[in-house]
Amino acid sequence: MRAERIALLAAWSLAAxxxxxxxxxxxxxxxxxxxxxxxxxxxxxxxxxGAGQTLIEESxxxxxxxxxxxxxxxxxxxxxxxxxxxELRYQFxxxxxxxxxxxxxxxxxxxxxxDRIVDDVLAEAPLTVAPLTPTVVLARAGLEEMxxxxxxxxxxxxxxxxxxxxxxxxxxxxxLLWAGWYFGVDLRGRRTRPFARAERTLRRQLAxxxxxxxxxxxxxxxxxxxxATAGSTLFAQALDDFFDKRPALAPAREAVSQFFAASRNExxxxxxxxxxxxxxxxxxxxxxxxxxxxxxxxREMA
Amino acid sequence: MxxxxxxxxxxxxxxxxxxxxxxxxxxGQDHAIRLxxxxxxxxxxxxxxxxxxxxxxxxxxxxxxxxxxxxxRIEGTIDLMPNDLVYHTYISEEGKPRxxxxxxxxxxxxLSVFFFxxxxxxxxxxxxxxxxxxxxxxxxxxxxxxxxxxMLVFADRNRVEKEETFELSSAARDRFMLEIPMDTPAEREIxxxxxxxxxxxDTDRLIERVAEAVVPYRELNDIAAAIQASxxxxxxxxxxxxDLWHATRTPEKFGVSLSGVxxxxxxxxxxxxxxxxxxxxxxxxTAWLAGRDYLTPEDLQxxxxxxxxxxxxxxxxxxxxxADLIEPLISQILGHVAAP
Numbered sequence: 001m002r003a004e005r006i007a008l009l010a011a012w013s014l015a016a017x018x019x020x021x022x023x024x025x026x027x028x029x030x031x032x033x034x035x036x037x038x039x040x041x042x043x044x045x046x047x048x049x050g051a052g053q054t055l056i057e058e059s060x061x062x063x064x065x066x067x068x069x070x071x072x073x074x075x076x077x078x079x080x081x082x083x084x085x086x087e088l089r090y091q092f093x094x095x096x097x098x099x100x101x102x103x104x105x106x107x108x109x110x111x112x113x114x115d116r117i118v119d120d121v122l123a124e125a126p127l128t129v130a131p132l133t134p135t136v137v138l139a140r141a142g143l144e145e146m147x148x149x150x151x152x153x154x155x156x157x158x159x160x161x162x163x164x165x166x167x168x169x170x171x172x173x174x175x176l177l178w179a180g181w182y183f184g185v186d187l188r189g190r191r192t193r194p195f196a197r198a199e200r201t202l203r204r205q206l207a208x209x210x211x212x213x214x215x216x217x218x219x220x221x222x223x224x225x226x227x228a229t230a231g232s233t234l235f236a237q238a239l240d241d242f243f244d245k246r247p248a249l250a251p252a253r254e255a256v257s258q259f260f261a262a263s264r265n266e267x268x269x270x271x272x273x274x275x276x277x278x279x280x281x282x283x284x285x286x287x288x289x290x291x292x293x294x295x296x297x298x299r300e301m302a
Numbered sequence: 303m304x305x306x307x308x309x310x311x312x313x314x315x316x317x318x319x320x321x322x323x324x325x326x327x328x329x330g331q332d333h334a335i336r337l338x339x340x341x342x343x344x345x346x347x348x349x350x351x352x353x354x355x356x357x358x359x360x361x362x363x364x365x366x367x368x369x370x371x372x373x374x375r376i377e378g379t380i381d382l383m384p385n386d387l388v389y390h391t392y393i394s395e396e397g398k399p400r401x402x403x404x405x406x407x408x409x410x411x412x413l414s415v416f417f418f419x420x421x422x423x424x425x426x427x428x429x430x431x432x433x434x435x436x437x438x439x440x441x442x443x444x445x446x447x448x449x450x451x452x453m454l455v456f457a458d459r460n461r462v463e464k465e466e467t468f469e470l471s472s473a474a475r476d477r478f479m480l481e482i483p484m485d486t487p488a489e490r491e492i493x494x495x496x497x498x499x500x501x502x503x504d505t506d507r508l509i510e511r512v513a514e515a516v517v518p519y520r521e522l523n524d525i526a527a528a529i530q531a532s533x534x535x536x537x538x539x540x541x542x543x544x545d546l547w548h549a550t551r552t553p554e555k556f557g558v559s560l561s562g563v564x565x566x567x568x569x570x571x572x573x574x575x576x577x578x579x580x581x582x583x584x585x586x587x588t589a590w591l592a593g594r595d596y597l598t599p600e601d602l603q604x605x606x607x608x609x610x611x612x613x614x615x616x617x618x619x620x621x622x623x624x625a626d627l628i629e630p631l632i633s634q635i636l637g638h639v640a641a642p
Contacts, residue, residue, distance in 0.1 A: 232637030267538035267642035268598045
């Protein structure tokens, strides 16, 4: 019984030895008509090699032109158990002048069977291909040889407009601030009104402390205001020139001269003797009053 | 008022008298006269600079005459050698070679004014000899050291010509306490007098108008020391003076800026310590002449330009433009350093 079966199998395999392995294909789309230039067709080939047969992968076709009508775009062979699935993608690259039957090329693969090499062929698959337009076009609206250009599509610019407005506003603001800084627009009167600033500082300095040291600091503060007003350091010898250039401050001339004389005594003179009332000595009240007066005159000057 | 104060007040009158006497011969140069007077009482050497014929030599001769003491002068020429200042050789009437002391040694320690005319025409060798004479008031010659403790060097140079002249080295310029620019008087009456009054055309007669030796020159050194000791500098003033000094070294830190100049690269070296010492000496004499015993910023400002401007050296790029830059720089420094 057993021997019988072995003999039968051997006979079958002998018969099958020359027989081709099973090969079948299906295409996607499944139809065989209605194609035109540019269409792409997937062909899935299932190959079941016979017993003892193996696919020689090098025998698979390479991507490239396959005849006048189609180009093989890519070839991929996947093994699933004993079966092979070969994925092929074709694209029509030519347009016939009229309806015509063409074919997807045949697929020829080689299988190794022991020492032999056998071929297996998938027959070519006929398809009909049609032109896109008739050879002669009757010029009617929309069917001219050249269609007019399509108008450019309109894009919604509203968000962009809003963004430009926002950024522009920020840039303008920065520009204004910079210009203000550059051209000396002085929001707090810092540069244009040094005496006003000095008066503020003096009030603060002398509010808590009226010691000789504090007085010296106060005098320095007022000196700096004079320097800032004059544009360079101002000393007693240049006072005449200073007032000639700024007649608005002239009413304070005498008090300012006294201040400069007092400052010279204070900072550069010989130390005062005890109980020796120094000529032209300056009290804190005098200093504040002078600063207030200069502040008022300065406002008129502006 | 103690004895010293009385002595100084007395000397102050003498100093003012010196100015009055010089003004008999030189008109329209009151500022230059005051500066020279300051140098005399600060015992500093003076370099006068100005155009040809503005009266540099006349002014220096008049001051030398008023100071008294021995007065020697020499003309700077391109072939002048250091030896020419020290000795001179000749064949005597007996036909023997003779060596006599030159102008620098001739008067010994009585030398009060050594007047070097056109100093920039003398070679650097001569200027080098003068460096020691000016700094130490002594030279070595004939195997011994000669001292002239009362000597002041007055030098002048004209700024018109540059041919056949030798620029004074920075070391030589640093020896001069004051570099005083002299200009033609601007007042119309003085210009008229200079043109039409024949008295101004004969220099020798003009100089004779100046009374001789109104100050005892041998006492000048002591008086100068007394002046320096008597005039005080308060803390605020010392602070101001230091700021001025630093401003010559790093002007950009004091907000000084000149158009078209990279301030960080302008100054190669600022005023030297010797320069600032001379600034303070001159400022103290200014205060003393004004009758004060304390310094004010104005005293420093009055001599700052003349003591410091020839002691500030620029980087090579800007040194070429020195004449254009130094004046604005000094003005800006004075305008930016604040006191008190």
